[in-house]
Amino acid sequence: MSASRPRTAPISGLLVTATAVAASLVPAGSAQAVSGPEAAAGQHASVVQLNIGDEANSRACSAVLVHANWVLTATSCFAKTPGAAVVAGKPALKTTAKVGTTTLDVVKIVPRSDRDVVLARLSKPIAGVAPVKLAAAQPAVNAAVTAAGFGRTKTDWVQTKVHTAAFGVTSSDATTLTLTGKGTDSLCKGDAGGPLVNGNGELAGINNRSWQGGCLGTPATETRTGATASRADGLQDWVRKTAFHAPGDMTNDGIADLAAIWGNGSLYLYPGDKAKGLAGTDIAQLGGTTWATTKQLAAGDFNGDGISDLMAMWNDGTLHLYKGDGKGKVADAVTVTQGGNTWGTVKQFTAGDFTGDGIADVMAVWNDGTMHQYKGTGDGQLAPETKVNTGGSTWSTVKLLPAGDFNGDGIADLMAVWNNGTMHYYPGDGTGQIGNEVPVLLGGNTWGTVLHMTAGDFNGDGISDLMAIWNDGSLHLYKGDGKGGITDEVTMWGGTTWKTMLQVT
Numbered sequence: 017m018s019a020s021r022p023r024t025a026p027i028s029g030l031l032v033t034a035t036a037v038a039a040s041l042v043p044a045g046s047a048q049a050v051s052g053p054e055a056a057a058g059q060h061a062s063v064v065q066l067n068i069g070d071e072a073n074s075r076a077c078s079a080v081l082v083h084a085n086w087v088l089t090a091t092s093c094f095a096k097t098p099g100a101a102v103v104a105g106k107p108a109l110k111t112t113a114k115v116g117t118t119t120l121d122v123v124k125i126v127p128r129s130d131r132d133v134v135l136a137r138l139s140k141p142i143a144g145v146a147p148v149k150l151a152a153a154q155p156a157v158n159a160a161v162t163a164a165g166f167g168r169t170k171t172d173w174v175q176t177k178v179h180t181a182a183f184g185v186t187s188s189d190a191t192t193l194t195l196t197g198k199g200t201d202s203l204c205k206g207d208a209g210g211p212l213v214n215g216n217g218e219l220a221g222i223n224n225r226s227w228q229g230g231c232l233g234t235p236a237t238e239t240r241t242g243a244t245a246s247r248a249d250g251l252q253d254w255v256r257k258t259a260f261h262a263p264g265d266m267t268n269d270g271i272a273d274l275a276a277i278w279g280n281g282s283l284y285l286y287p288g289d290k291a292k293g294l295a296g297t298d299i300a301q302l303g304g305t306t307w308a309t310t311k312q313l314a315a316g317d318f319n320g321d322g323i324s325d326l327m328a329m330w331n332d333g334t335l336h337l338y339k340g341d342g343k344g345k346v347a348d349a350v351t352v353t354q355g356g357n358t359w360g361t362v363k364q365f366t367a368g369d370f371t372g373d374g375i376a377d378v379m380a381v382w383n384d385g386t387m388h389q390y391k392g393t394g395d396g397q398l399a400p401e402t403k404v405n406t407g408g409s410t411w412s413t414v415k416l417l418p419a420g421d422f423n424g425d426g427i428a429d430l431m432a433v434w435n436n437g438t439m440h441y442y443p444g445d446g447t448g449q450i451g452n453e454v455p456v457l458l459g460g461n462t463w464g465t466v467l468h469m470t471a472g473d474f475n476g477d478g479i480s481d482l483m484a485i486w487n488d489g490s491l492h493l494y495k496g497d498g499k500g501g502i503t504d505e506v507t508m509w510g511g512t513t514w515k516t517m518l519q520v521t
Contacts, residue, residue, distance in 0.1 A: 060178045061116065062148045063211060065166040066136075068093060069109040078165035078210030079113065080148050080219060083259040083426040084141035084372030084446050087113060089209030090224045090246070091127040091134040102127050102134065115142050126258050131191040131246040132224045135258050141372030143446035147425060148211060151218035151249045155193070159185045162213050163195075163223050163243070167206030168232050183212070183243065190247075193221050197229075197241025204231035212245045221245030256478045263368055263376070263420055263428070263480065264288075264315045264472035264521070266324045268342040272472025274483060275301075275315060275326060279516035281308025285344050290476040293483075293493040296509050299344040311360065313519040315472075316367035316376025318396045325396070326521070327352070327367055327378065333360030337396040354390060354398040363412060368419030368428025368471075372446045379404070379419060379430065385412035389448040406442065406450050415464065420471030420480025424498045431456070431471065431482065437464030441500040458494070458502055468520040483508070489515025 062081040066089060069075055079089035095101075096108040104126050111122035113136070124137040155161055163181045181201035187194045193212070197203075203210075203226035212221035227240035257270050264272035271288035278284065283301040286294050301307075312329040318337055319325065326338040326346055334357045338346035359365075364381035371377055375392035380401070382388060386409050388401035416433035423429060427444040432453070434440065438461045440453035468485040475481060479496040484505075486492060489512030492505035514520075 060164045060180065060211075061145050063164045063166070063178045064089075065114040066093060066111060066122070066209065067114070068107070068111045073109065076166065076206045077208045078167065078206065078223075079136065080164075080211035080222075081115065081142060081145055082135070082147050082150070082219070082255055084143065084147065085138050085374055085426070086255075086259040087122075087136050087138065088211075088219070088222060088248070088251075088255070089134060089136060090132050090222055092132055092224065093209050094125055094127075094134060094136075107136075111136070113138055115145060118142065128251075128254065133222045133246045133248070133251070135255065137259075141427075141446055143372065148213070148219045149217075149424075150252050150255065151214055151216075151220045152252070154188055154247055154249050155185045155214050155220050157185055157187060160198075160215060161185060161193075161195070161220055163203055163207065163210060163245075164213070165203070165207030165210030165223065167204040167208075167210070169204065170200075170230050170232055172232065186242075188247065193245045193247055195243045195245060197243065200230050200241065202226060202228060202230045202241040203243045204228055205233070212248075219248045221248050252478070253476075256476075259426065262324075262473040262476070263317075264324050264470070265322075266315070266340040266342070266346075267344045268323055270473075271476050272474050272481075273324075273344065274470065274472070275313065275521050276514075276517045277307045277310060277313065277519040279518060281305035281518075283307040287344060288472070288474045290474075292509075293474045293481075293506060294491075294508050301346055302348070308518065310519055312362070312365040313521045314365055314367035314378065315470075315521045316369070316378075316392070317374070318367075318376045318392050318394075320375050320394045325376075327376075329359045329362065329365060331360065333357035335359045335398075339396065350396055352396070352398055354400065364414055364417040366417045366419040366430070368421070368430075368444070369426070370419075370428045370444050370446075370448045370450075372427050377428070377448065379417070381411040381414065381417065383412070385409035387411045391448060402448055404449060406452060416466060416469045418469050418471035418482060420473070420482075420496070421478075422471075422480050422496050422498075422500050424479050429480075429500065431469075433463045433466065433469065435464065437461035439463045443500060454500055456501055458504070467515065468517060470521045483520070485514045485517060485520060487515075488512055 064079040066077040077093035079087040121139040122136045127134040182198035183195040214220045226243035228234045229240045274286040285299040289295040314327045323340040323342045325340045335352040336349040361383045362380045378390040387404040390398040413435045414432045429444045430442040439456040442450040465487045471480045479498045482494040491508040491514045494502040
């Protein structure tokens with residue numbers, strides 16, 4: 017593009033924010049894709065088609081799944097009129113997102129202030145589609161990158177399949193990549209908000225403007241294929257803090273905290289620390305020494321406010337929710353009505369977002385050895401149970417059962433310590449079910465000596481870690497590797513005093 021170029025034109029279906037055309041905007045149209053070839057079967061499954069507005073004021077954009085519940089796209093796609101401000105909250109225009117054969121409403125948007133990108137929350141999680149991984153660094157000048165989207169092509173106005181285009185990076189600044197299409201490849205209307213991926217398949221940018229040379233509806237005299245994209249590297253923390261609420265985070269800093277009931281029956285919260293695992297301080301909770309009557313304890317966000325709460329099973333068989341306040345404290349107990357006083361028969365109890373809707377669910381092992389999932393309803397209550405198919409009635413042999421997101425897909429998984437001392441990883445599938453076990457090699461069969469174990473993102477990388485109290489009373493952190501495994505332990509502060517703990521979560 018020249019220094020004195022004509023005014024730019026976006027590439028959404030109506031006013032697109034991704035391309036510059038000579039003198040005027042490209043005419044409005046219905047849903048439109050990249051002018052390159054159709055993506056091969058199974059490739060770019062995370063690319064999403066957005067339809068925004070109604071028949072009188074409609075446009076199309078593309079997007080990419082970055083979490084089971086969230087897509088990343090261009091902010092300008094959501095402007096009610098060209099140039100209008102876009103604010104966080106419910107979209108000003110009705111918006112739907114189509115992922116494969118599934119169409120969902122977009123219920124919330126969270127725009128960035130420094131570049132043309134926005135996170136959009138879906139009404140339900142998408143299962144079976146792996147979210148794209150954000151690149152850690154910007155692509156180098158001359159690097160080859162691939163754009164994908166549902167925009168128009170050289171010959172068709174409306175697309176139902178993802179198309180791709182090859183680009184080279186010509187320059188970049190702090191927030192923007194400048195691109196040139198390879199051959200005749202170009203971005204067209206409807207491709208705004210679509211992903212730009214590097215050679216490793218990682219998200220390098222979000223497409224927004226293009227000259228649209230060669231696209232259907234563009235004058236034949238326009239042959240330029242240059243485009244721009246908002247850089248995606250550097251957005252990892254923002255995406256994580258918006259989309260991934262760290263399980264166990266009761267202090268609202270994006271880091272998991274540790275709750276523990278001492279032998280005298282008092283409950284304390286130990287704030288997490290990104291660098292050290294734990295900050296080395298504690299916060300006393302309400303209830304004095306009455307927590308001694310707690311049979312089992314689990315942490316999770318049961319009301320969808322982004323703050324972890326505590327779910328406690330009393331020794332009378334009832335279940336109670338203690339809402340977190342975001343400052344490291346919990347409120348008075350609210351009885352969970354599901355199950356009445358039958359919870360006392362549960363052998364193992366853990367919590368995590370197994371359905372990807374942002375609400376914590378409960379996994380419980382009944383005394384017959386079967387496991388059941390209780391979906392969180394978003395108000396601190398639980399829905400009736402659904403039996404977990406994996407494992408049948410063998411779960412009674414499990415000694416420890418922490419839940420966390422160990423592979424970074426936004427869905428809770430399980431770590432289970434079997435009674436032979438080995439530990440196994442069970443990936444969650446987003447429907448409340450789990451996959452088959454994968455042995456965790458670290459530690460061999462020594463895990464049977466662990467007294468207590470819990471999971472949470474204690475270093476802020478979006479991957480759950482394990483905290484384990486050894487039988488000598490010392491506390492150790494095992495960082496998650498993002499693949500369902502863990503790394504060597506790091507000893508936490510407190511010496512051997514952790515041996516007195518009755519419950520840890």
